[in-house]
Amino acid sequence: MTDAPLANLHWSRGYTDPAWVRRYTTSARELGPSRRVGRGQDAARSLPADTAGIDQLTITAPDGSALTLPDVFEAAQTDALLVMHRGTVVHETYLHGLQAHDPHLNASAAKSYIGLLAATLAHQGILDRDAAASTYIPELAGTAFGDSTVDHLLHMGTHVSYAGRPFDKAIEAQRYFAVIAPPLRPYGYSGPTSIREHLTTARATAAPGTEFRYENGNVETLAEILRRITGATTSALLSDIIWSRIGADEDAYYTLDSEGTEAACGGFSATARDVARLGEMIRCGGAIADRQILPAAVTASIPNAPDGYAKRVRFPAAPPTAPAGFSYHDFWWILNDPYNSYMASGIHGQRLFISPELETVIVHYGSQVMSPVAPAAPLVSAFLQIGTHLQRTR
Template identity: 30%
Template sequence: MSGINMEQLNPSVAKITLANWLDAPFNREAFRKVEHVLSVVEVGNDPESKNAFGQSLVDPAQLTLSSPDNIDLGIEGVLESTYTDGFMVLRDGRISYEWYAPGQAISDKHLVFSVTKSLVGSLVGILVDQGLIDTQEFVPHYVPELVGSAYDQVRVRDLLDMTVSLDFEEAYLDHDSSYARYRESVGWCQSAADRTPLGMHEFLAQIPPGTEPHGTRFDYLSSNSDVLGWVCERAAKDTLASLISSLIWKPMRAESSAYITVDRFGAPRAAGGFGCTLRDMARFGECMRNGGALGGRQIIPRSWIESTTGLGDGSAWKNGAMADWIPGGGYKNQWWLANDSNRAYFAAGIYGHWIYISPDRGVVIVKQSSRPQGPASKEQFQFDLGVFESVAKLVS
C-alpha cells in the first residue's frame, strides 16, 4: 500500500469549501472542522459526569502485522498508509493503544460518516424497548408523509437490515446521478446552477420504488438510514440530536459533546452526519461490547445487541451484491457481522471509519480516517478487517 505525504496534506494550505470538502487534500482538515462547512446541531454530553478511560498500554512494537504478501508491517506504517487520523484499541475497557496523525488532537470531533448508521440502529433498540417503535410496523405509521412513496409498504425491520427495494444507486463518484442530488438535498454539496435543491425529507419521498419485494435482498442504501432517523424523531416526538444525547451520550458519560449535520430545514443526516472524538467513539463501542452497559448502567438493551449479533437465516445477505465481501457474514440493525470465530461485528464509514468489536477477545478498535477517495474496494475493506482481527489477537 502506498505511503502518505504528510506535507502535501498539510491542512494549513487547504481552503475548504462546500465544493471541495469531500476531496483530498481538503478532506483531512474538513472532516475535523465540519461545523465550518455544514450546518450542525450539538449532541450534548454532561460536563459534570465524565468517565475517563484507564490505561494498560502495549508496546507498539508488539503490534507487528503481516501484509498479504507476507511483509511485516509496524502498526504506525499501516495507519499512515491507510490515511488514518485517529486509532484506538481498548482491551476490557482500558486503552491498550492510542495514536493520532499530525494535526489531529484528542479533542477533535471527526465526522464518522456511516458509523452514524450503527449509532442510530442502537438508538432504535432503545426506542423499541420503550415501546415507541415496533420493527414490524410499516414506515408511514410513523411518517405519514411517506404514504404512497417507495417506502409505503416498507417495515422498520427492512430499514434496519437494508432490505428495502428502491430504484436508487449508492453511486458516490457519479456527480450526475440521483445520489448526487441526494447529497444536495442533505446540504453536503452545491446544487447545479439550474435547480434548487430539495430538502432531505422531500427527496426521500420522491425516490422511485424497485422491482423486487422488500425484505428479500440486502442493498446498502443510505436513504434507508435517513428514513430510520425520521422514524425515530416522529416515534419519540423529539429531535435525533436530543434523543442521542439523552439516551446514549449522557448515560455513557461521554467526555465531549458531539454533533450531527442537518439540511437547510433542520432534518438530521442519520445516514452519515455524526461527528465525535475518537475516545467517545471508542466509549460507544465499549458500551456495545459490554452488552449495552457502561459504568454500571444499562444504556442499550442487552436483548437488542444479542439480536443484532445473531445472523438468522442470512438469505437476504446472500442475495445481495456484497455477500463476497464478508463470506458467511451479514448485516443486522445497521451493524455489519463478520461471522468469524470471535463473533466480531462492526460499524463502517466510507472514508475509512470503523468501530470493530470482538466480544470474545474483549477488544474494541476504532479508526477515524480521511482517504483521498471515499469508497473502499473489496480488497481495502478486507485488508482493514484483517488488520483489526490481527490487532485484536495481539492485544488479547
C-alpha cells in the same frame, strides 16, 4: 442529463481530493449548520491506560504482505487510532494535526448508532419492526421507503430508484450530499433541497426484502420515524438514550439540512475517545459498571440476531462489492468470525470495531480518498490481528 461515470461528476471531488476529504472529516460541523448532541452534566468517565506495545506488531494483509502499524496508517490515511482491551486504552495515536479533543466525522458509522436507538425503542415496545414506515410517516405512502417495513429499513432491504433514475450506489450517495450541502450542488441543480423532500422521490423497483441494497434513505426514513414517535430531534434522542449516559468527555454534533434535520446516515462527529466509550459500553452488554445504559438484549442481538433471523442476516443477492463473509443487522456489519465481532463502518476509513470474545474495542478515523489508485487499507485484518495479539499477550 444522463448519468456519467462517478469520476467525471463535478460533485465527486469529495471522494478523490485528499485535501477536501481531510478538511471535511475533521471540520464537518464548521462547514455548515450543526446541532449539539449533549454529553450531559456528569463528569467524564476516566479511561485507564496501559501501553501494550502494539506499535511493533506486524500485520499480515489479505494478500500476504507484511505491514507495520505505520504502514497501515499510511495506507488508510489515518487521523486517529484508539485501541481498548478489557476496558483499558492500550494504544492511542493522533495524526495530521487531529487532537484527542477534536470531533471527527463518523460518516456511515453513524448509521449503527441509529440502529441502536431503533432497536432500543423496539425492545421497549415503542417501535414496531413489522409496521410499514408509512404508518409513522403518512406522506411517504406509495414511496419505496413508506411501503417498506421498519425491519426492511434496518436491513437495507428496499429496492429503490430516485426520480426515475437507474440506481447507482456511489452516484446516489453524491446526490444525497447535494441535498444536504448546497456547495456540492452542480451548476443548474434543481433537485431536492431537504432530506424529507429527497425521500418522497423514491420509488420501488422491486418488492422490499428481496435484495440487500446499501442506501442512505433507509436510515433517514428510520430517523424520521424515531423523531415522529418520540417528538425529539435525532440529536436530543441520541443524547438522552446514550450520549449523556456513557461518561462522554465532549459533546458530539450532527450536520443539518436546510430544514434543520440531522443527516442521520452520516453527519455525526465525535472524538475518538467518546466513540471508544460508546463501544466499550456495547461490548459490556450495554452497561457501564453497574449502570445499564442499553438493554442487554439489544447489544447481544447485534452479532446474534434473535429468533426469526438467520445469523448471516442478508437478503438474497448481496452485491458483489459487499465484503466477503460479512452480514448485516440493524445497521451493523457482522464479521462472522470466531470472536462474535461486529463493526460500524463509514467512508474514508471511519470504524468502530467491537469484539466481545477478544475483549477489544477499536476506533479508527481516516481521510482516505476513494479511488482505484488508492486501494482500501486492510483495516479489518489489522483489527483482528491486534485483538488476537492482545488476547494472547495480556
